[in-house]
Amino acid sequence: MKQTIKPENENNSEPKKPESVNYHFTRLCNYKCGFCFHTQKTSFILPLERAIYGLKLLKEAGTRKINFAGGEPFTKANFLGELIKQCKENIKIEKVSVITNGSLVKRSFFEKFGKYIDVFGVSCDSFDAETNKKIGRGTKGDNVKKLFEIRELCKEYNIKFKLNTVVCSYNKDENMVENIKKLDPYRWKVFQVLLVKGENEGGDKLRDVTKFQITNEEFEQFKKRHEELRCMVAESNDNMKSSYLILDEYMRFLDKGDGEEIHSESILDVGVEKALEVIHYDKNEFIKRKGDYLFNDRDPCLKCEVKNEIVSDF
Numbered sequence: 001m002k003q004t005i006k007p008e009n010e011n012n013s014e015p016k017k018p019e020s021v022n023y024h025f026t027r028l029c030n031y032k033c034g035f036c037f038h039t040q041k042t043s044f045i046l047p048l049e050r051a052i053y054g055l056k057l058l059k060e061a062g063t064r065k066i067n068f069a070g071g072e073p074f075t076k077a078n079f080l081g082e083l084i085k086q087c088k089e090n091i092k093i094e095k096v097s098v099i100t101n102g103s104l105v106k107r108s109f110f111e112k113f114g115k116y117i118d119v120f121g122v123s124c125d126s127f128d129a130e131t132n133k134k135i136g137r138g139t140k141g142d143n144v145k146k147l148f149e150i151r152e153l154c155k156e157y158n159i160k161f162k163l164n165t166v167v168c169s170y171n172k173d174e175n176m177v178e179n180i181k182k183l184d185p186y187r188w189k190v191f192q193v194l195l196v197k198g199e200n201e202g203g204d205k206l207r208d209v210t211k212f213q214i215t216n217e218e219f220e221q222f223k224k225r226h227e228e229l230r231c232m233v234a235e236s237n238d239n240m241k242s243s244y245l246i247l248d249e250y251m252r253f254l255d256k257g258d259g260e261e262i263h264s265e266s267i268l269d270v271g272v273e274k275a276l277e278v279i280h281y282d283k284n285e286f287i288k289r290k291g292d293y294l295f296n297d298r299d300p301c302l303k304c305e306v307k308n309e310i311v312s313d314f
């Protein structure tokens, strides 16, 4: 059931702050993952100045961490780089991260913009080329080789390296322990593949997630197989729904929780606070998946060098 966002303090006098926001500034992507839940429904992208203005509004509303996502953000690498630079140099958002499928990432991007990035996340759903093909993760190039190259670039530029894996029917039995150890991410997020109405439920939608879905038990088995990896942070469907603040390409907040996906008006038109009013954002789920450990020093990864960091992105 949809709910209006509630003020977070006990006196109900202050609106909740959008401390950590995922900005999906483009839906364009060079991959065709069969379970994708942020599909290429439009090719719209804001003019750079408008996007920067929106990021300033977020900062004024309390945003401390921004994660740039897509689609594939590196389909618009210069736009991405400029936003990252603006966030750090002018807008002064504390933490800046990006999540990418990795395929279009180049050394030159690190040379130009690496110093502005705190966390570099790469999605990796399998270490097997055939499985990646079945999922829709590119048919050209070697995803795994690229992943290791990016890992080295992150070391060279002193950027935290993060991995995301969506567990689905094609990779649920894979054992990734050795490869994850070699990659040594400071955080490995493991998601149960998610049905989002309006995006991937089949019919007239661009994706049909049904053949990728797994049971909660299968997800638990995958977690169990990898439990020795202390960097793993697993999120079931229940954890994921409504525990992320997602801005789309128009800078509208999206609610991908239960039921049909809904969106707010653009923060550029109505401001951040008003836009948030129509979105169900579940602070409890956010805390459950340790999205808040900037504030309470709960660090899910013993190897993480930096305590008190917001990590709450895809």
Ligand code: SF4
Binding pocket: 029, 030, 031, 032, 033, 035, 036, 037, 038, 039, 070, 071, 072, 101
């Ligand atoms: S790489 Fe990401 S955005 Fe692109 S199709 Fe796959 S899940 Fe969707």
